[in-house]
Amino acid sequence: MNVQRFTGRTNKLALEQVRVAMGPEALILSNKRTTDGVEICAMLETGTVVSAIAQARPAVDSLAGGTNEIALAHLKRELTDLRETLHAALGQRQWQETAGKRPVVATIEQRLATLGLGRVLIGELMESVNADASLNEGWRQAITNLATRIEVLTEAEQAGLRVKAIVGGVGADRSLAIQQLVVAASQQFTPSDIAVISMLKDPSSALGRFCHEHDIASYMAPDAASLKTALSTVKSCRQVFIETPDLTPSLGGQDPAVNALLKQRAGLTALLVLPCTVQEAYLQLLMTHAEQLPLAGSVLTHLGDATSIGPVLGILAGRDIPVAGVADSANSELLRITSEGLINESKRLARRSLERKNQQLKVAV
Numbered sequence: 001m002n003v004q005r006f007t008g009r010t011n012k013l014a015l016e017q018v019r020v021a022m023g024p025e026a027l028i029l030s031n032k033r034t035t036d037g038v039e040i041c042a043m044l045e046t047g048t049v050v051s052a053i054a055q056a057r058p059a060v061d062s063l064a065g066g067t068n069e070i071a072l073a074h075l076k077r078e079l080t081d082l083r084e085t086l087h088a089a090l091g092q093r094q095w096q097e098t099a100g101k102r103p104v105v106a107t108i109e110q111r112l113a114t115l116g117l118g119r120v121l122i123g124e125l126m127e128s129v130n131a132d133a134s135l136n137e138g139w140r141q142a143i144t145n146l147a148t149r150i151e152v153l154t155e156a157e158q159a160g161l162r163v164k165a166i167v168g169g170v171g172a173d174r175s176l177a178i179q180q181l182v183v184a185a186s187q188q189f190t191p192s193d194i195a196v197i198s199m200l201k202d203p204s205s206a207l208g209r210f211c212h213e214h215d216i217a218s219y220m221a222p223d224a225a226s227l228k229t230a231l232s233t234v235k236s237c238r239q240v241f242i243e244t245p246d247l248t249p250s251l252g253g254q255d256p257a258v259n260a261l262l263k264q265r266a267g268l269t270a271l272l273v274l275p276c277t278v279q280e281a282y283l284q285l286l287m288t289h290a291e292q293l294p295l296a297g298s299v300l301t302h303l304g305d306a307t308s309i310g311p312v313l314g315i316l317a318g319r320d321i322p323v324a325g326v327a328d329s330a331n332s333e334l335l336r337i338t339s340e341g342l343i344n345e346s347k348r349l350a351r352r353s354l355e356r357k358n359q360q361l362k363v364a365v
Contacts, residue, residue, distance in 0.1 A: 002043055003029060009037040011103065018042045031103045038103065104135050108142055114354070115346045116278065116310015117146075121318055143343060150313065150339035151322040153297040158324055159188055161269045161296050163231065165242040165261050168286055169273030173301045175204040176327045177273055178241045181299075182216060183333035184325075185239040191215040195234040198243040199227060199260065207243060224260040231264060242268075249289035258292050269296040271324055274315065276306035283315050297324040300337075304328060307353060309346050316342075 004021065008014030011031065018026050022044055029041040108129065112122045128145040129138045158164075164181070166174045178196060185194055196211050196218045198204070203220060211218040217234070221227035227242075234240050245257045253259075261268060270293040274283065298321050300312065316323060323342070325334035 003041055004043070005039060005041050007034065007036050007039045011038045011040075014038045014040045031106060033103060102131075104133065104138055105129070107135060108138050111139060112142060114350050115313070115343075116308040116350070118280070118311075118314050118318075121314050146313070146317060147339040147343055149317040149320075150342060151316075151320065152336075152338060153322040153324040155184070155188075155336075157322075158297075159185070159239070162238060163240045163242070163268045164296070165244055165268060165270045165293070166299070167244045167257070167261075167270050167272055167293065168247055168290055169275055169301060171200075171204060171246065172206075173273050173275065173327065174243060175207040176329060177271070177299045177301065177334075178207060178243055179210045180325075180327050180331070180334040181241060181271075182210070182214065182239075186214070189238050192217075193238040195219065195237040195240045196243065197221050197227065197230045197234070197240065199223075199257065200243060200245055204243065224263045227260055228264060231268075247286065247289055249285050252289070253292065255289070255292075258289075261293055269294050271296060272298045272321065273301055273327075274298045274312055275301050276303045276309050276312050278308050278311055280311035280314065283311050287315055287319055287321070291319075295321060297322040299324050299334070300326045301328075303345070304330065306349060308349050309342065310350075313342060313346055 006014050006017040006021070008017055014031070014037065018028070018040055022042060026042045026044060029043060031038060031040045033039075105126065109122055109126060112125060113119075117125075125142045125145050129141045133141060158181075166177050166181070168174075169177075182194060182196065191214060194216050196207065196216055198207070198218065198220050199222055200220075201222045203218075208218065210216070217237075219230040219233065221230040231240070242261075244261070247257055248255045261270070270290065272287070272290045272295055274286075277283065298316070300323060303309070303326050315321065323337065323339075325336050328335055
């Protein structure tokens with residue numbers, strides 16, 4: 001991989017050596033202070049896979065026909081995985097982005113990037129880190145700042161939201177969220193105080209069975225007018241949950257589900273179902289579309305299947321949307337979680353991802 005070490009009196013001088021020797025495509029692997037100044041380990045990012053294959057070609061060419069091509073393809077795939085591993089571990093940062101930054105700051109930013117956080121949020125979190133803080137202290141300050149930006153919707157706050165429309169995600173996730181929210185509400189209210197309204201023309205059979213088994217009144221309201229009638233019918237209920245159709249962000253303000261909800265009287269709020277996916281663009285699109293509604297909080301789903309929850313943390317911290325809990329089919333009711341718990345889960349997933357990629361690295365080498 002042609003890893004080289006450069007030492008300079010300051011971080012800037014060491015990086016200048018990297019630039020002169022390797023050019024702008026150099027990839028910084030590490031930087032640390034030594035008795036001689038700052039030591040930086042770097043390698044050439046562009047061409048690494050090609051040059052490695054070129055070095056291996058004489059040995060591969062000795063193989064016959066199809067075996068030659070198969071072996072070469074396998075080697076290329078393994079080296080590509082190696083390159084992706086280095087990118088993920090280092091937060092895809094090139095040497096230009098590290099120029100002028102203290103090693104402590106650069107290391108903390110790389111750690112935050114490993115959690116899956118976006119660059120804008122990382123920059124905001126770093127504003128709270130003292131300039132002269134040590135690595136451990138600076139990391140603690142950044143994580144504390146992240147935790148304070150993730151709000152949790154308490155049980156009392158949830159109970160205070162009488163009519164809640166469950167939006168976003170897919171139908172099965174919304175149905176599960178409603179069931180577990182009803183179970184949580186049943187700890188404070190009697191079944192006669194709770195009602196479920198479905199805006200679907202074909203309501204969830206699982207949700208229907210659940211309401212029947214728990215003696216919860218349920219109603220169908222596939223349009224704005226019938227929804228208004230249903231809400232009037234359950235006006236004496238203290239907790240009302242609305243099952244909504246899929247949102248259609250491409251329709252913007254013409255989304256039928258959004259329009260039907262906005263036509264209802266004041267007091268209706270929405271809980272957004274957020275799947276724990278790494279598809280940040282999808283989450284941002286979903287969030288922007290749902291913000292047309294009076295959002296009161298969010299319900300996370302698929303946390304147990306997640307490989308990273310960095311994009312979800314970015315939504316929660318960047319859009320100031322509280323977390324009501326986690327809906328998981330392995331539980332009977334909504335799982336309460338704290339901001340610290342979410343961050344710890346993000347750290348666990350990041351460690352697992354790095355361990356898996358390190359294992360791939362060993363196999364590739």
